[in-house]
Amino acid sequence: MKLEDQRTTVYKVDPNHPETESLPTLRTEELLLNMGPQHPSTHGVLKVILELEGERIVKSTPVLGFLHRGVEKLAEGGTYHQFIPHTDRLDYVCAMYNNFAYCRAVEKLMDITLPDRAEYLRTLVAEVQRIIGHLFWLGTQALDIGAMTVFFYTFRDREILLDWFDELCGARLTTSWYRIGGVERDFTPSLTEKVQKFLDYFPPKIEEYVVFLEKNRIWLARTRGVAVISAEDALSFGLSGPTLRGSGVDYDLRKYEPYSAYPKCEFSVPVGKNGDTYDRYWIRIEEMRESIKIIQQCLQQMEPGPILADVPSVTLPPKDRVFTNLESMIQQFKLFSQGFDAPAGEIYCGTEAHKGELGFYIVSTGGGRPYRLKIRAPSFIHMGAFDYMAKGYMIADAVTIFGTYDIVMGECDR
Amino acid sequence: MHPIAEKIQSRFPEGFVGANEWRGDLAITVKRETLHDVCSYIRKDPDLDCDYMVHVSSVDWPDDEERFEVVYEVYSIRKRHRIRIKTRVPEHDCLVDSMTDLWMGADFMEREVFDMMGIRFNRHPDLRRILMPDDYTEGYPLRKDFPVQGKGWRDSFDFLNDPT
Numbered sequence: 001m002k003l004e005d006q007r008t009t010v011y012k013v014d015p016n017h018p019e020t021e022s023l024p025t026l027r028t029e030e031l032l033l034n035m036g037p038q039h040p041s042t043h044g045v046l047k048v049i050l051e052l053e054g055e056r057i058v059k060s061t062p063v064l065g066f067l068h069r070g071v072e073k074l075a076e077g078g079t080y081h082q083f084i085p086h087t088d089r090l091d092y093v094c095a096m097y098n099n100f101a102y103c104r105a106v107e108k109l110m111d112i113t114l115p116d117r118a119e120y121l122r123t124l125v126a127e128v129q130r131i132i133g134h135l136f137w138l139g140t141q142a143l144d145i146g147a148m149t150v151f152f153y154t155f156r157d158r159e160i161l162l163d164w165f166d167e168l169c170g171a172r173l174t175t176s177w178y179r180i181g182g183v184e185r186d187f188t189p190s191l192t193e194k195v196q197k198f199l200d201y202f203p204p205k206i207e208e209y210v211v212f213l214e215k216n217r218i219w220l221a222r223t224r225g226v227a228v229i230s231a232e233d234a235l236s237f238g239l240s241g242p243t244l245r246g247s248g249v250d251y252d253l254r255k256y257e258p259y260s261a262y263p264k265c266e267f268s269v270p271v272g273k274n275g276d277t278y279d280r281y282w283i284r285i286e287e288m289r290e291s292i293k294i295i296q297q298c299l300q301q302m303e304p305g306p307i308l309a310d311v312p313s314v315t316l317p318p319k320d321r322v323f324t325n326l327e328s329m330i331q332q333f334k335l336f337s338q339g340f341d342a343p344a345g346e347i348y349c350g351t352e353a354h355k356g357e358l359g360f361y362i363v364s365t366g367g368g369r370p371y372r373l374k375i376r377a378p379s380f381i382h383m384g385a386f387d388y389m390a391k392g393y394m395i396a397d398a399v400t401i402f403g404t405y406d407i408v409m410g411e412c413d414r
Numbered sequence: 415m416h417p418i419a420e421k422i423q424s425r426f427p428e429g430f431v432g433a434n435e436w437r438g439d440l441a442i443t444v445k446r447e448t449l450h451d452v453c454s455y456i457r458k459d460p461d462l463d464c465d466y467m468v469h470v471s472s473v474d475w476p477d478d479e480e481r482f483e484v485v486y487e488v489y490s491i492r493k494r495h496r497i498r499i500k501t502r503v504p505e506h507d508c509l510v511d512s513m514t515d516l517w518m519g520a521d522f523m524e525r526e527v528f529d530m531m532g533i534r535f536n537r538h539p540d541l542r543r544i545l546m547p548d549d550y551t552e553g554y555p556l557r558k559d560f561p562v563q564g565k566g567w568r569d570s571f572d573f574l575n576d577p578t
Binding site: 064065068070072073074076077108109111232233235236237238239249251256345346347348350357359361363371372374376380381383384385388413414 | 436437439441465466467468469471473474485487491494496498517518519521522523526530543544545546547555556560562
């Protein structure tokens with residue numbers, strides 16, 4: 001019996017029955033439910049007003065801005081170098097990629113080319129960050145859906161990688177390791193050894209997570225066919241990253257507009273078919289495997305050399321020279337207090353972060369500060385599609401849909 | 415001139431203001447009245463085919479007569495090109511046609527521009543503040559005349575007025 005028929009038969013009241021008048025009339029109306037901003041599954045402070053019919057979502061209105069700090073306004077007040085630590089706080093789970101995207105944008109504005117080793121280091125660390133991002137996503141998504149164990153396993157491995165970052169730049173999350181024109185510090189031999197060890201350690205661990213999830217009936221039931229979006233609609237909404245590739249579009253800036261050391265590495269871009277949450281999960285798992293390949297190739301191809309471009313008017317002097325050489329100290333001081341003289345113009349530079357296309361649109365009128373800096377944050381743009389993707393699903397699926405975007409509110413609200 | 419710019423110029427000779435190519439980015443400035451037609455053309459024309467909405471942004475030029483600049487950046491997945499369409503609006507009448515009928519993602523992105531810069535969008539289905547609170551009345555934060563420390567009750571903080 002169909003659900004609609006069941007309802008009518010069970011609740012049908014015979015109008016001619018003598019007791020009908022004393023029966024309460026069955027009244028149905030839409031229920032308005034505030035979900036968040038203090039809901040554990042919203043990954044920060046996000047509120048969604050759900051209009052429900054029974055347990056089905058009829059309409060959802062995301063309410064954003066609880067974490068709005070005016071980063072774009074702050075950027076107009078500081079020099080280009082000073083903005084790097086602000087980018088850490090955008091997507092605070094994956095700071096390295098934000099640094100990367102921002103530095104790349106400024107380099108495009110200043111037209112700087114980087115030494116080879118810097119490019120390899122950047123790519124390597126960016127891919128490590130992608131693995132961290134995907135591990136974080138996988139753990140929390142599974143936790144939200146109800147599979148708790150995976151969370152412990154992914155966070156165990158994420159800790160190893162965060163400890164490297166600690167060794168690399170002294171911070172686990174807010175790294176600020178990228179510099180305009182290169183990177184701040186080179187890998188130490190012990191770190192290189194650790195990376196090498198991790199490459200053997202990690203691939204079997206991916207199989208471990210997969211075993212937990214791919215035979216888990218709850219996981220399958222709650223991801224397959226949930227939050228389906230067609231390729232055309234996904235593009236029209238501006239979705240990017242795994243959220244778009246799940247729908248079968250192979251748009252990946254690492255391939256479409258190759259940058260850094262990506263053109264020198266061999267890797268493939270996994271693409272889904274159905275555009276549902278399961279495909280997006282599968283893509284992220286595959287991307288971790290591809291990231292391992294990229295890291296391996298970077299390690300093999302990397303040769304000793306400078307890690308910062310030598311453009312004294314823009315890039316910082318090497319740290320050891322700052323403390324011993326007067327000219328370098330003056331250069332460092334001038335770059336931080338006045339900034340470098342950027343040409344007038346405007347650029348947009350997008351980078352494939354693990355969430356999607358993280359872009360910076362910079363308008364310069366000359367001088368040391370950006371005139372306008374706009375951040376194209378994938379989380380924000382993905383939230384635009386939330387109402388469309390959540391329509392008709394159950395309340396519990398709303399949690400899955402936040403998760404499938406891999407949303408981080410620091411980036412969404414900026 | 416870039417072939418895409420030429421194409422748009424020949425199609426919209428009156429609405430075309432100028433094109434600029436810098437660092438590999440193509441930016442085309444059009445008149446506000448033709449903005450929707452130009453966007454509709456680049457969305458639907460099979461050679462341009464810009465199906466992917468990258469971002470909507472805005473720039474404030476307080477000294478200019480037409481103070482605000484609205485920027486749409488679109489990308490074509492099949493043809494692999496990026497086009498930036500810009501238009502200028504004066505302060506007393508900052509109204510632009512909404513692109514929500516062409517790209518669904520324009521909904522949130524235009525709301526952000528409205529919220530931050532106070533530019534209104536014609537035929538937008540749900541033009542409300544998005545990052546600032548709904549009842550926020552202190553202005554539009556990304557305008558150049560909006561102070562970085564904020565307005566309203568924050569002005570009364572002692573440390574802001576203290577010269578030391």
